[in-house]
Amino acid sequence: MRISDKIYCVLVLLLFSALFTACSTEVEFKGEELEPKLVVNSICLVDSLLEVEVSATKLIPGFESKFRFIPNATVKVFVDDEETEILQCVNVGDSVRAKLEDLFLARYSGKTVVKSGKKYRVEVSHPDFKHVAVGEMIGAMPVPIESAFVEVVKNDDILDNSSSKVNASITFTDTPDEENYYRLYVYLSVGEGFETTKPNGEEGIRVLVMDYFVNQQLTSSDPVFSNNNDPNNILGETSSFGYTIFDDKLLKGKPYELSFELYEHWAWDMAHVDTTMGGYYIVHFELQSITKDMYYYLKSIDDSNESGMGLFTEPVQVYSNIANGLGIFGAASSSTYNIQYGRYPIGGVDYSYGMISY
Amino acid sequence: MKRITLLFFITLLSSLVLGQKFTISGYISDAASGERLVNANIYETKSLKGTTANNYGFYSLSLPAGNIVINASFIGYEPQFLTISLSHDTVVNFGLKLNSDLIDEVTVVGTKSKVEETQMSVIDIPVQKLQSLPVMLGETDVLKVMQLLPGVKGGTEGTSGIYVRGGGPDQNLFLLDGVPVYNASHLLGFFSVFNADAIKSVKLYKGGFPARYGGRLSSVIDMTMKDGNMKKLEGNFTIGLIASKLSLEGPIVKDKTSFIFSVRRTYIDVLAQPLILALNANNGEKVKAGAYFHDLNLKVNHIFSDRSRLFFSAYHGKDKGYMGDKSTNKYELDGYKVNSEEENNMELSWGNTIASLRWNYLIGKKLFSNTTLTYSNYNFGFGMEAELNDLIEKTREYNFYKYYSGIEDLSAKVDFDYFPLPGHEIKFGAQYTHHLFSPGVTQLKFEDMTSEMKNVLDSLYGNREITAHEMAAYIEDDMVLSPSLRMNAGIHLSVFNVQDETYLRLQPRLSLRYKASPDVSIKASYSRMAQHVHLLTTSGISLPTDLWLPVTKTFAPPISDQVALGTAINLPRDLTLTVEGFYKTMENLIEYKEGATFVGNSTNWESKVEKGRGWSYGAELMLEKTVGKTTGWLAYTLSWSQRQFENLNFGNVFPAKYDSRHDISIALTHTFNKRIDMGATWVFNTGNAITLGTREYLGADVPSIHDNFHGRPGITEYQGRNNYRMPPYHRMDLGINFHKQKKHGMRTWNISIYNVYSRQNAFVLMWDWKREMHTIVQDGKEIKVMGDKTILKKFSLYPIIPSFSYSYKF
Known part of the structure; x- marks a missing residue:
């Protein structure tokens, strides 16, 4: 670079530095005396x-x-x-x-x-x-799951497995004349069988049991979840949320079939269960009837996690129902429903537990 | 309301049946350029009955027959006296001459004094004084001057918009030649879109709104562009540090047709590009980055006759920021060959385009009509694209993201000024506007292509366009009820139709002025305003990303009711003191839900916002001097602005982001002689309210039958929305102008210093960490250990910035 070019660069750099370089300095925190709560x-x-x-x-x-x-x-x-x-x-x-x-x-x-x-x-x-x-x-009143449904839709095209999915639904009846709030929780237990040789030399079957807990993989376009739509999700009309909570504004005390999809990666495991080798899966559905305050707490936690700390968002205040303090005092009343494919447990089969996935 | 209407008509009728009178009407213009003078005064010297010229310089005055002397005056011009024998309706056009000895005189040549005016809460911005006030980087700015007025607050540096009497940035109606301008800022608020060289007059209404205005809750900024010199060609160019501008005006057909044309452009991007290229020369990347704005104003007008005149005015402005790089990767490592090309681009742009076609027609001596067609468009776009080509594998990955939003208005309106009798100035009219909103659309494209397969996604997400129809009609009368009592009463009716929902809003307006003595008047006003558009703005930072939205079935039009009481006092030494108190309520306001941002449109925008209300109150004081060598003002505002939303802040009341307890501003200009003048401003504001977490605590475990757990989240406690105050904002600017008469015109050097004492005003506050020794007690002993300390940091944008500019007026 020529000397004149260098001078030019330095001058422009100085100008820019003077104009647009944000400088940061420590300032005294002048909040009110903040005693611990x-x-x-x-x-x-x-x-x-x-x-x-x-x-x-x-x-x-x-x-x-x-x-x-x-x-x-x-x-x-x-x-x-x-x-x-x-x-x-x-x-x-x-x-x-x-x-x-x-x-x-x-x-x-x-x-x-x-x-x-x-x-x-x-x-x-x-x-x-x-x-x-x-x-x-x-204390919340339980609302039983009356029936449940699971369907594995699998695409065997190894280059395109994005269309593999697990459709599921549960049916329950919302309690009339009450404000009700719910939390849906699903987890999957899958057993995959292998031929094995026992210590005594006999041939046998060993089943590796995997527990998959749903945390953030439930998606649904069901209108009851519309309140949970992440406002910043730009890729579609479905919800993706951590606590799968909903209220009963659309249920009105009537029986309702709530449809959703489970984590698409489960589809592969569920579709390839070999029952002849002791394989099985159990989908555990848990419908919690939760207190109103717990609903607001979970929703605000979820919103807070979604919003991050960006300059473009107003921070989310997490709900609390503790007077003179912080935190949450709530209760959940659970009802469960399991759908099982294959036999479990089977006598003589060696089960290995402890594999957990979130 | 019925009583007010009755009083209005009784006063009008009683005036109509009184004695024989004739009408003097005509235009008041600048004698040298033919430019019509807005709000020039005219009165009969004996009875002191008079009026003010309208926005097109037209006046009409009915007076008793006989010999009379009338006086026409305008600030900065020599007043003109004319004796006439009035025996029939007469047309008199005044051509006022600039007062060449103004500097040495202390003659009172102001516009109608604040003591006389019926309206309260209205301020004429002294456009002719703008050049003397300090300017930022050589750019005179109308908005920056407006921010120095009482009741008006600017955002933090780097933010756009003004905040009037506790209202939001969307509650201000910027009218440029009668056309609404939706985004008034260039370069993140550093410059306004209004080129001072092209502006003839600026009037700010903060309350007591005349009925002819409607559509925003908190203020109306009515700006008129210059018409263009009818007599001779004139020009002016300015070269500044980062921007230059040129204005030309003159006759196309002398005394018949004239034009004015102004253009500005910044050139930061041009200056910086060689540096950016040089800095990246060694890493094989071709990098481009920059930001600029440009705008242009054009106005052409033609006088068909004394009764008929046609105007065409247009404005176009655009801001653009961009960044991109292009690189080639070609190498071989352990026998593995790489040969690929990568290109990334990002662009942010926004801008306004407006145009108007206006026809002035004098129907009679007492009836002036104005028919206007207008077009206004504001759009914002943000785009990113990335492309990667593998030249060996013959694959291509392409990602494209674009977000855009906008608003487009087409409008037709007709306005009448009717001067039936002295003591009555009636304005009435109607308007229709067709709005087209594009509230935010995201376009996504993904392409992943190999020789065997091709995955393509090309989709649009977001909101569909929304069409709305807005109609308005108004009537107002500025009437003299007695020598000491004046009243401006009127009504504004608006009808807004959107999504098969029609909103009808009747908005009464009333202003009263009681003149207690020749130098003291007491004023009161009430006005209801309705607004049919919302601006969704993120509270973390103000950007052009803010989204214009219509009212909908769910979100009804915001309504404000404002009462104000005040006094105007003429003091010795040509000082005027105005003191006003106000209380304003605002219903149907909207704000983003906590955690929501402008991007992303999986759901309708309505799902991102909450509805609530607000109110503000306060007192304003302004001590002003408009004549003499030293002019300027001192302004102080004490105010509160609060909001309450059912689903924000748990329903509790919280301060608005720009709630500011104390605002002080001083603006002074001093003319030493014809060659040197200088200006100084100083502002002080209470810091903006922000939401700052101050405590943290553990969240709860959420159990299930299966007894798994997700961990307890760490939760930040915000003690309410906008719970913390930034440090106070204050800043001083200085500027000096050196003028010299040259052979072909006047040369001016301007030297300005922005933020003279380099105050590091906070732009944003954030928690940060630093390593520091501190003392802890362990086993009963004090020991020093190194630890992470959480500290509060402020980030400041602009330190002291000296600048200069050169301008030449020919």
């Missing part, structure tokens, strides 16, 4: 023990990097407005689940079992926190 999380299944997790918020500015668990809180339980017990902390950061999640938890439970139609309130207090955090909910 109690975080109370409890989503229980009906007919299960009432369990409450208690932790604390952490301030974003500063050095605090880990969430704090609160093991010595007082957790009072009220059933139908009468105090019934004080829950005890049974789990402080050493559970398998806590280790798996690399989290410290303070999980409280007692004898209270959540029942449908009962009103529950928890009051959580701790001397380090100014306010008593309060959550209220009424």
